[in-house]
Amino acid sequence: MAATRRSRRMAADILTYFVLVSMSLFCIGPIVWMFLTSLKLEADIVTQTMQYIPNRITFQNYVAIWTQSSFPVLIGNSFIVTLITVVVCLATGTLAAYAFSRYTFRGRNTLMLGYLVVRMFPAVMMIIPLYVVLRSVGLIDSRIGLALAYTSFLLPLFVWMLKGFFDAAPKELESAARIDGSTRFGAMLWIVIPLARNGLVASSVFIAIAAWNEFLFALMLTTGQGSRTWPVGLQLMVGEFQLPWGVLAAGGILSILPVMLMFALVQRVMVQGLTAGAIKG
Amino acid sequence: MDTGSHLPKTGMIGELSETRYWIYLLLLPSLVIILLVIAYPTIYGMAISFREMRLTRPGLTGWVGFKHYLVMIDDPVFWVALKNTVLWVTFAVVLELGLGFIAATALNRNVPGTGIFAVLILVPYFLPNVVAGHMWALLLDPRLGVINDILVRVGVLGSYKAWFADPNTALAATIFVEAWHGFPFFALLLLAGLKGIPHDLYKAAAVDGAGPIAQFRLITVPMLKSVIAAAVILRVISLVNSPDLLLILTGGGPGDATQVLSLYAFQTAYKDFNFGYASALSVVMFVILMVFAYAYIRLSKIGQE
Numbered sequence: 001m002a003a004t005r006r007s008r009r010m011a012a013d014i015l016t017y018f019v020l021v022s023m024s025l026f027c028i029g030p031i032v033w034m035f036l037t038s039l040k041l042e043a044d045i046v047t048q049t050m051q052y053i054p055n056r057i058t059f060q061n062y063v064a065i066w067t068q069s070s071f072p073v074l075i076g077n078s079f080i081v082t083l084i085t086v087v088v089c090l091a092t093g094t095l096a097a098y099a100f101s102r103y104t105f106r107g108r109n110t111l112m113l114g115y116l117v118v119r120m121f122p123a124v125m126m127i128i129p130l131y132v133v134l135r136s137v138g139l140i141d142s143r144i145g146l147a148l149a150y151t152s153f154l155l156p157l158f159v160w161m162l163k164g165f166f167d168a169a170p171k172e173l174e175s176a177a178r179i180d181g182s183t184r185f186g187a188m189l190w191i192v193i194p195l196a197r198n199g200l201v202a203s204s205v206f207i208a209i210a211a212w213n214e215f216l217f218a219l220m221l222t223t224g225q226g227s228r229t230w231p232v233g234l235q236l237m238v239g240e241f242q243l244p245w246g247v248l249a250a251g252g253i254l255s256i257l258p259v260m261l262m263f264a265l266v267q268r269v270m271v272q273g274l275t276a277g278a279i280k281g
Numbered sequence: 282m283d284t285g286s287h288l289p290k291t292g293m294i295g296e297l298s299e300t301r302y303w304i305y306l307l308l309l310p311s312l313v314i315i316l317l318v319i320a321y322p323t324i325y326g327m328a329i330s331f332r333e334m335r336l337t338r339p340g341l342t343g344w345v346g347f348k349h350y351l352v353m354i355d356d357p358v359f360w361v362a363l364k365n366t367v368l369w370v371t372f373a374v375v376l377e378l379g380l381g382f383i384a385a386t387a388l389n390r391n392v393p394g395t396g397i398f399a400v401l402i403l404v405p406y407f408l409p410n411v412v413a414g415h416m417w418a419l420l421l422d423p424r425l426g427v428i429n430d431i432l433v434r435v436g437v438l439g440s441y442k443a444w445f446a447d448p449n450t451a452l453a454a455t456i457f458v459e460a461w462h463g464f465p466f467f468a469l470l471l472l473a474g475l476k477g478i479p480h481d482l483y484k485a486a487a488v489d490g491a492g493p494i495a496q497f498r499l500i501t502v503p504m505l506k507s508v509i510a511a512a513v514i515l516r517v518i519s520l521v522n523s524p525d526l527l528l529i530l531t532g533g534g535p536g537d538a539t540q541v542l543s544l545y546a547f548q549t550a551y552k553d554f555n556f557g558y559a560s561a562l563s564v565v566m567f568v569i570l571m572v573f574a575y576a577y578i579r580l581s582k583i584g585q586e
Contacts, residue, residue, distance in 0.1 A: 012390070019387040020394075023380075024401040026461070031404065033427055034416045050430040092310035099307035111308075118319045120570060122522045124546040125563035128329060128556050129322035152318040155311060177288060185298035186291040213409035215525050220551055231411040235529065238415065245419055252412040263407050267400055 038249035045245050061250035073225060074233035077143060078212055081229055084147035085154060085211040086204050093158040098188055101166035115156040126152055127220045143227045149217050154207040165199020205266045209259050230255050330560035337554045349561035358537055366541040369456060370520045374513060376460040381467025389475040406465035414529030417458045445531050448538040455530050455539055467512055474508030510581040514574055521570055542566045
């Protein structure tokens with residue numbers, strides 16, 4: 001009896017590893033292939049017989065995308081747009097998340113539901129009026145205008161995520177500080193926010209990745225070099241210059257580096273935060 | 282007044298926070314932004330759907346009532362896009378839910394190394410659409426696609442196939458790419474759900490003689506119901522609303538084989554600059570989504586919990 005149970009357990013473990021390994025390969029394999037492609041000479045990509053391991057390794061694709069296109073400018077624009085988006089969300093969203101987490105007031109649930117419902121609006125439905133509005137105030141094709149457009153769908157997300165982290169921060173220390181004579185603002189600034197700093201970082205990174213990756217709004221709301229972000233630039237390069245596969249792959253790898261870096265940095269906290277928010281929501 | 286607090290002084294804002302206006306001060310900044318960048322544009326967008334607005338023909342303007350909606354009824358592309366939207370979203374969600382469930386179940390067994398596997402499985406979800414799209418275009422390329430090569434070597438395919446150019450396989454191929462991109466989202470949420478099920482339930486069921494299948498049917502599925510419902514509805518919303526991947530992979534082609542509503546609306550706005558009709562299309566999309574969400578929440582009864 002004990003033997004069959006142990007062997008059954010062993011079989012389940014083997015099956016688990018089989019599933020985990022094949023799923024990981026499924027997820028990572030394509031990215032590894034893109035990386036290998038970025039290291040190949042174009043002649044080795046367009047061949048009769050497929051080269052699985054590159055015969056010759058070259059970095060000329062990376063040099064090409066960085067020096068012979070506007071890629072550095074695009075990356076710089078993306079960086080600034082992402083930064084503005086995060087700063088605006090941090091400055092305004094943190095306060096709202098704190099209010100939702102700590103206070104009960106009339107209309108609280110309605111307002112929180114409202115924050116969720118706005119995420120249901122189709123992107124296109126937002127893009128057209130945003131285009132008209134931004135154009136009339138002179139913010140079309142500007143990095144601030146694009147960042148403001150991003151807050152339309154990222155600020156509600158930020159508030160919901162951060163509220164989960166605030167909920168998880170113990171209330172006792174805050175009460176102690178209040179008894180100690182601290183103001184509400186003081187307790188929030190010096191007690192609660194430091195307690196929830198992991199959550200602040202994770203929520204910020206999550207919206208930073210979303211802003212960095214965003215494509216549709218950027219395609220519609222930017223027209224020139226001044227504010228165009230890298231997803232739009234890369235897509236247009238493919239269309240206009242018949243971008244060689246190796247160069248495109250190099251551009252892809254370069255542009256996901258920051259995402260992977262940020263993800264690696266905070267994946268543990270972020271996974272907790274995502275799941276906590278989702279369960280409560 | 283010396284409050285005696287050991288924390289640094291907070292000045293005027295600190296004093297303000299003791300008044301009853303504090304809560305409104307906290308909410309005001311984000312509310313102003315939301316009203317400015319969401320509420321106003323939304324109402325404006327709905328208004329545009331009843332107007333003529335083409336950037337290419339500035340003279341053509343004014344209210345047209347339900348004209349765009351009537352045109353839509355006779356627009357064959359609209360109906361094709363509607364059908365494709367339903368197919369695309371349904372198959373993608375079913376596939377992602379299935380893959381996500383398998384991944385979550387495997388991760389939940391907590392075998393050594395689970396942490397690394399969890400990170401690897403999550404990665405596709407954070408990959409930008411632009412990169413994911415072109416990467417899969419390369420993998421499935423009719424001349425140099427490695428997947429074609431593997432399938433030919435294994436003997437599944439006779440020769441390389443142009444997955445995205447063949448109207449019979451284009452939609453299926455894009456669904457496959459979307460499933461790759463989106464299933465980690467389900468894996469993440471379902472894993473959280475699985476972790477929330479108390480272990481005692483399974484022990485008690487095992488004592489009562491319930492096998493793994495009965496345990497799955499009688500404990501896992503009912504306990505996960507609300508998580509599944511929430512995950513499905515969030516995913517449906519984002520799938521219906523975002524045409525990014527299709528825009529990059531096929532642009533709706535070949536013909537209208539992969540044309541969906543969100544993409545059609547976007548192209549109407551971006552290529553033709555026909556803002557009035559594009560707005561009407563997105564309003565219809567929004568109404569369909571709302572009706573779906575309402576019916577779905579009612580049917581799955583997640584609202585009661």
